[in-house]
Amino acid sequence: MRDTIVTLGLTSIFLLSGCVTTDQGQRIVGEKATDKASTAAMLELESAKAEDTIRRSGDRIIDPNLERYVQTIAEASAGDFGEEINVYLLQAPVFNAFMMPNGTMGVYSGLLLRAETEDELALVLGHEFGHYYEKHVEERFAAANNANILFAATGYSLIGLIVAGAEISSFSRSQESEADKIGAEILPGTGYDSAVAIRLWDNLEAEKKASSIRAVRKRGSSIFDTHPTSLERLDTLKTLVGVEGPLPEPSAEKREAYRAIIRPYLLTWLEDEIGRRDAGSTLHLLDRLDAVPGDEGTLLYARARVIDRALSNKRLKKDKLTRKLMETYSPETVIELLEASTSNADAPAQAHRELGNRLYKAGRHTEASRAFQVYLDQNPAAKDAALIKSLMLKSEGSS
Ligand SMILES: [Zn+2]
Known part of the structure; x- marks a missing residue:
């Protein structure tokens, strides 16, 4: 699991090391990104660079059919903002996805393998869109006061942050809940079944408990395990979509179509x-x-x-x-x-x-x-x- 991610990280560090002088020349270490406009401009630049790294990554799954399939779901789960999203598929056995401020969305194969229906995948992608819509990455950077310090810690790259599973993906509890809410609220209007979709969190929690690694049993292995925990998330989502008692099972047709x-x-x-x-x-x-x-x-x-x-x-x-x-x-x-x-x-x-x-x-x-x-x-x-x-x-x- 780590190996694949590290490859992506090394690739980005390698790519960045080629242009480190100009980078640092443009953005002096320690300089304060105080106003919103400069943070936004910097994030735009960093997003474009990170997207380029992802586009050229050896871990990228290049398959027009599968890419189009996930792109279509991502667009549907983003309501009116669908056309702003650009999906990239990445091969790594982790239950993760992310979205960058420029609309780049990364979806890992470990998530595609764990979703049992299109509804479940749509719910996660809708959650990621929620972070984008609410500009959570921008909030994180603005809150960091000096955004350069964040970048410096991760090799001056947004992709470094994603790879490190740090900052960009460690949103606050309220940001996570906000993203959940948006994901769950958009879903009913898209033809997806949100009650069926939230089983995904139940499955993730059960898999975590079954892990052979004690640290994973305790803390989980996915960015979705952090804030809030899958159990809390499941409870909140149940209330949001109005499910009481056991979760409904998806139909065999839905499962087979996704498989x-x-x-x-x-x-x-x-x-x-x-x-x-x-x-x-x-x-x-x-x-x-x-x-x-x-x-x-x-x-x-x-x-x-x-x-x-x-x-x-x-x-x-x-x-x-x-x-x-x-x-x-x-x-x-x-x-x-x-x-x-x-x-x-x-x-x-x-x-x-x-x-x-x-x-x-x-x-x-x-x-x-x-x-x-x-x-x-x-x-x-x-x-x-x-x-x-x-x-x-x-x-x-x-x-
Ligand atoms: Zn999230």
């Missing part, structure tokens, strides 16, 4: 999640993703990978909650999950390879060869083809 949009990325984004090494959180996410049929091969493969990695992760073993979670799992579970995965048409080629590896290690050489063969058939140009073939030869020799 169809993100399906091409499901495996890639899940690989990113697995890289976070938070078995509890990822298994919780997988349970939710299981609710929509059609991705069994991919989801079972991801589950096998998460469990496999957690079984050998010493740090996770130290965590009581995770130890309990892993009690029922063994290397045999991993084989069973991979076998179940590969019996589905959507199983990725890697599932066959992993199954081959596990079976080989377990001494089940004939079955291993069969799984390897399917992998090579599906992926003839695989980089590891020679290695796999040598394992197959060994298997045949020993069986």
